[in-house]
Amino acid sequence: MALKTNMSRRAFTKMSMLAGAAASLGISMSGSLVEADTAEAATTTETKKVRTSCHGCIQMCPAIAYIENGVVVRLEGDPEAPVSRGSLCIKGLNQLHTMYSPRRVLHPLKRAGERGENKWEVISWDEAIELAATKIKEAIDEYGNYSFFSSVGGGGSYSFMEAMTLPMAMGSPTVFEPGCAQCYLPRWSMSKLFYGGDDQSIADNAVQEIFRPEEDNKAEVVVIWAAQPSVSETAESGRGMAEIRSMGVKTIVVDPNFSPDAAKADVWLPVRPATDTGVILSWFRYIFENKLYNEQFTKYWTNMPFLIDPDTKLPVIASELFPDYVSPTPDNTPAYVCYDLKTNSVQPFAYSKPEDSTVDPEIFWTGTYNGKTYKTAGQIYKEEAEPWTLEHCEEVCWVPADKNEQAIRLYTHADDGNRAPCKGGDGVAGICNGVAADMTESASQVPIGLMGLDSIMGYINKPGVSMTQKGGGYFTSTPTGEKVIERPVTYNNGFGGMFSDMYGVGAVIGMSEAENKERIEKLGAAMPDSQRILNKLLQDRLGMKDHKGLYAWCHSHIPTVRQAIATGEPYKPRVWFDMSGNKLAMLGNAKSWYEVFPEVDFIIGQYPMLTSFHVEAADLVFPLREWLEEPMVNMTQLNTQWLQNECTHIGETVSHSIPAGQVVNRVREMYGGHIPNGLELGGGMATAYLGSATEQEVKESTAETLMAPSWDALQADIDKYVPCVTPKDQYFQYYQHEMTATDGLPAGFGTESRKVETYTQIVLKMARNGYPFCYPNPQEACDDYSPICTFIEPCESPYSDAQQQIGDRDEYPFILTSGRVPYFHHGTMRHAPFSRELYPAPDVRINTRDAEKLGIKHMDWVKVTSRRGEIHGRAYLTEGVAPGVVWMERFWNPECFDDSVPEAKRTAGWRECNVNVLTKNTAPFNEVYGSYTNRGFTVKIEKSTKPDIIWIEPKEFEPFMPTLHNEPRTEDVF
Numbered sequence: 001m002a003l004k005t006n007m008s009r010r011a012f013t014k015m016s017m018l019a020g021a022a023a024s025l026g027i028s029m030s031g032s033l034v035e036a037d038t039a040e041a042a043t044t045t046e047t048k049k050v051r052t053s054c055h056g057c058i059q060m061c062p063a064i065a066y067i068e069n070g071v072v073v074r075l076e077g078d079p080e081a082p083v084s085r086g087s088l089c090i091k092g093l094n095q096l097h098t099m100y101s102p103r104r105v106l107h108p109l110k111r112a113g114e115r116g117e118n119k120w121e122v123i124s125w126d127e128a129i130e131l132a133a134t135k136i137k138e139a140i141d142e143y144g145n146y147s148f149f150s151s152v153g154g155g156g157s158y159s160f161m162e163a164m165t166l167p168m169a170m171g172s173p174t175v176f177e178p179g180c181a182q183c184y185l186p187r188w189s190m191s192k193l194f195y196g197g198d199d200q201s202i203a204d205n206a207v208q209e210i211f212r213p214e215e216d217n218k219a220e221v222v223v224i225w226a227a228q229p230s231v232s233e234t235a236e237s238g239r240g241m242a243e244i245r246s247m248g249v250k251t252i253v254v255d256p257n258f259s260p261d262a263a264k265a266d267v268w269l270p271v272r273p274a275t276d277t278g279v280i281l282s283w284f285r286y287i288f289e290n291k292l293y294n295e296q297f298t299k300y301w302t303n304m305p306f307l308i309d310p311d312t313k314l315p316v317i318a319s320e321l322f323p324d325y326v327s328p329t330p331d332n333t334p335a336y337v338c339y340d341l342k343t344n345s346v347q348p349f350a351y352s353k354p355e356d357s358t359v360d361p362e363i364f365w366t367g368t369y370n371g372k373t374y375k376t377a378g379q380i381y382k383e384e385a386e387p388w389t390l391e392h393c394e395e396v397c398w399v400p401a402d403k404n405e406q407a408i409r410l411y412t413h414a415d416d417g418n419r420a421p422c423k424g425g426d427g428v429a430g431i432c433n434g435v436a437a438d439m440t441e442s443a444s445q446v447p448i449g450l451m452g453l454d455s456i457m458g459y460i461n462k463p464g465v466s467m468t469q470k471g472g473g474y475f476t477s478t479p480t481g482e483k484v485i486e487r488p489v490t491y492n493n494g495f496g497g498m499f500s501d502m503y504g505v506g507a508v509i510g511m512s513e514a515e516n517k518e519r520i521e522k523l524g525a526a527m528p529d530s531q532r533i534l535n536k537l538l539q540d541r542l543g544m545k546d547h548k549g550l551y552a553w554c555h556s557h558i559p560t561v562r563q564a565i566a567t568g569e570p571y572k573p574r575v576w577f578d579m580s581g582n583k584l585a586m587l588g589n590a591k592s593w594y595e596v597f598p599e600v601d602f603i604i605g606q607y608p609m610l611t612s613f614h615v616e617a618a619d620l621v622f623p624l625r626e627w628l629e630e631p632m633v634n635m636t637q638l639n640t641q642w643l644q645n646e647c648t649h650i651g652e653t654v655s656h657s658i659p660a661g662q663v664v665n666r667v668r669e670m671y672g673g674h675i676p677n678g679l680e681l682g683g684g685m686a687t688a689y690l691g692s693a694t695e696q697e698v699k700e701s702t703a704e705t706l707m708a709p710s711w712d713a714l715q716a717d718i719d720k721y722v723p724c725v726t727p728k729d730q731y732f733q734y735y736q737h738e739m740t741a742t743d744g745l746p747a748g749f750g751t752e753s754r755k756v757e758t759y760t761q762i763v764l765k766m767a768r769n770g771y772p773f774c775y776p777n778p779q780e781a782c783d784d785y786s787p788i789c790t791f792i793e794p795c796e797s798p799y800s801d802a803q804q805q806i807g808d809r810d811e812y813p814f815i816l817t818s819g820r821v822p823y824f825h826h827g828t829m830r831h832a833p834f835s836r837e838l839y840p841a842p843d844v845r846i847n848t849r850d851a852e853k854l855g856i857k858h859m860d861w862v863k864v865t866s867r868r869g870e871i872h873g874r875a876y877l878t879e880g881v882a883p884g885v886v887w888m889e890r891f892w893n894p895e896c897f898d899d900s901v902p903e904a905k906r907t908a909g910w911r912e913c914n915v916n917v918l919t920k921n922t923a924p925f926n927e928v929y930g931s932y933t934n935r936g937f938t939v940k941i942e943k944s945t946k947p948d949i950i951w952i953e954p955k956e957f958e959p960f961m962p963t964l965h966n967e968p969r970t971e972d973v974f
Helices: 019-023 095-099 125-143 160-169 185-194 234-246 276-289 295-301 377-385 390-397 401-412 445-457 495-503 513-526 528-540 548-553 558-567 590-594 612-616 658-670 695-705 711-716 762-769 833-838 848-854 954-960
Strands: 002-005 045-054 061-068 071-077 109-111 120-122 148-151 221-225 250-254 267-269 336-340 345-349 366-369 372-376 429-433 475-477 483-485 575-578 602-607 620-623 814-817 843-847 861-865 870-878 885-888 937-943
Touching: 071 095, 109 125, 125 148, 125 575, 125 602, 125 620, 125 658, 148 160, 160 658, 185 445, 185 548, 185 762, 221 234, 221 401, 250 401, 267 401, 276 377, 276 390, 276 401, 276 445, 295 445, 372 377, 390 401, 401 429, 401 445, 429 445, 495 528, 513 528, 548 762, 602 612, 602 658, 695 711, 833 954, 843 848, 843 861, 848 870, 848 937
Parallel strands: 148 575, 221 250, 221 429, 250 267, 575 602, 602 620, 814 885, 843 870
Antiparallel strands: 002 045, 045 061, 061 071, 109 120, 109 620, 336 345, 366 372, 475 483, 814 937, 843 885, 861 870, 861 937
16 A cells, blocks of 8 residues: 655654644644745655554554655554554553654664663673573573573563473573463463353453454443453444444443542442452342342353362362262263252253253252251352341442442343343343552452352353453364364463473363373373473472462462572572563563572563663663564454554664574574573474574564465455454354263363353362363462452451551551553553653542642652652542542653763662652462452651652654654664
């Protein structure tokens, strides 16, 4: 596609004062360019329109880039995108400022002074790779493989798989990510254990069904719980929510902050931060008490009627109570035990179609059998929820009882007559959750509870509900090409369980013990060294004895890694390869990490810009491409995949996977081809590192994903391959669990019981031996994890009696929570002048009555202090947070080390306004995932003054204005 224009190539200078208005339609560099003289402007310049995708957040929104002479001059949304529909948010529009920012790192940098001085020497790529590889090899030779570790996360990176597998290739078990246990892993992982399907996350692209534009989209009520799609993915899920609201979909928002989504909601529940589990239990109680649940679905498609052994806490297998019982189902589908209402007795409960069941199972039952008292899983849940009346919930969680009841009745269609699911009706709703609960001790309990609510309502695998599995995963192909349905199973260890088959580790949920044993033995025979090494890495990963849910993404427990660096126990990580972002802005209790930097011998970073972390810690920095330069396919919109294109390229920047790929290859060469104890794919022919080492590999992989024969073929006819569309009848499927599988039974779900495990029994096995991740070699046992949603009072709160805060509780009277704003994603964009002009410093949202008591006026600067540190922000007076609550966005300030700041005043910019100076990274942690406390801790607020090197006025951001348009377009480095 090409257009003709009389616009000439001109220098970037001052931005137009009307840029904010222009941003609503698409952003252009024309307002940032000096006017050419008349003769120059008369020349005709070809403007190319190139399809690409924005990657300003976790999502990828299809976009169109306008390019003149190799320079991207304008961005706008692609109108063919099925959810974003031509929208781009401020994060995407600001890519022109980040792409051509004077703060870009265009060449490898080696530290030229002491850490913290921000002095650098430009070196060649050969020197940089050699230096990194030498430092890693020296550490392995002197201290062993476990001296190496990696990290990722914090925004602006795509290196999740690369960071996960880089230490494996080096023979080390240690990798971490601030956005793992604190962002998304608990929701993602728990859904696989709960029912083997997609999670309820609306801000991480899992929930797609509700956004379908077709008339058969039955979405009627959407509950947005602890999420802000309007600011997290503004152009995609934010736009999607706006569209479905306009079609009459009602919404309920559970959030301490009066977010844009809450402002548009039919019901807003302003929950006290980090007490979501109390509200969830109040919903369970009300639904149970008023019989609003879908009884048919709960009886036959969940494990709620199963009898639970009081000793093991696990569901009773039929053969345990009935030794002579012969199950009519295969070994991979056990028969359990229920209380049968037909015979009023305890009976085996074999898996079958509901209409073929020989029993009528009771959901709520307590009774004795052979001298032992049993309860059903439903009864256990009912008793847990019993104290949580609407009034008790209001007292503890600050949610008004009348509003809570209104929300529950809307969610259950209680007032819709025969359309209510409890009456067999077709009323549809669904819960979409978000990151807030991941950042608390309740990180596993919240997704268990929210999926549990959808399960007892039967809001699963139906048109218009969030827990509808997509992508056609139920179906497999026979050698003849026929599509058949097998008994669903769930793989584990890595995304999609990829390491299970790669290396023969981990059980497959839904296979029998014999099937799993045979599979593991077969894979182990094919690659015994790889299986042995990975099993050892699993056993030795830091923090995994207590928080085994981290195995799902093969990550370590962050506070335990920090402790190992500080103490050397059980081993000391010494060489660090960080693959993205500003760790000082993203890691909890940042000061505690700053204090252990001297214990790390060599630190490697990679990023498009320098951040606080690189200034304070890095010894070597690799320059990365911005998203306008890097080819990729990542997220989907509905049943479509889109290209992130190589629109331009400047400097010696490379795609995100390449530095580590080059370093791994060089370390292998230094060792003669094999890193001692390093994990390799079978036979040692390939390293375990799953990342491309050259741009050509990146490009060909991208083309293959879009079903193009090559990168050149893709570029020659982009419209032919983009978007890559999966036929709707293959991607969107419903009632899959009811379809007949090859064994003659209903397909069911990818769990042990083949049912939705509302009582999530697998987490009990996980706590005791690491199953399904640590198989066949078990992990050491820890305390049992809860298989149901339970209430946990936050450690720091007005009601907590925790010893660590009881003595000074009155000194910290406010509960702080946080969230995103639409201008930034995690730690990104703080150097983008448009975003910073609109949001120059973090607001501290505080209730007007609280502010009045403290003598604080709107936009006054305040000091926020926790037990771990103090920062500053601007008071934003509002009734959108409850008295006693304050809300603040994470922040850091790259202006603090800008050359325009007097050298004597410069800092690394992470201490001034960074919420993670305040956060808590010590116990108690979430039991399953080890999540620490990023939200829902206590602080005090005092009137203060602005730190003198923080920029506020628009003119102050002039040093961040784009200047690199004259950089020549360069060839690939590797």
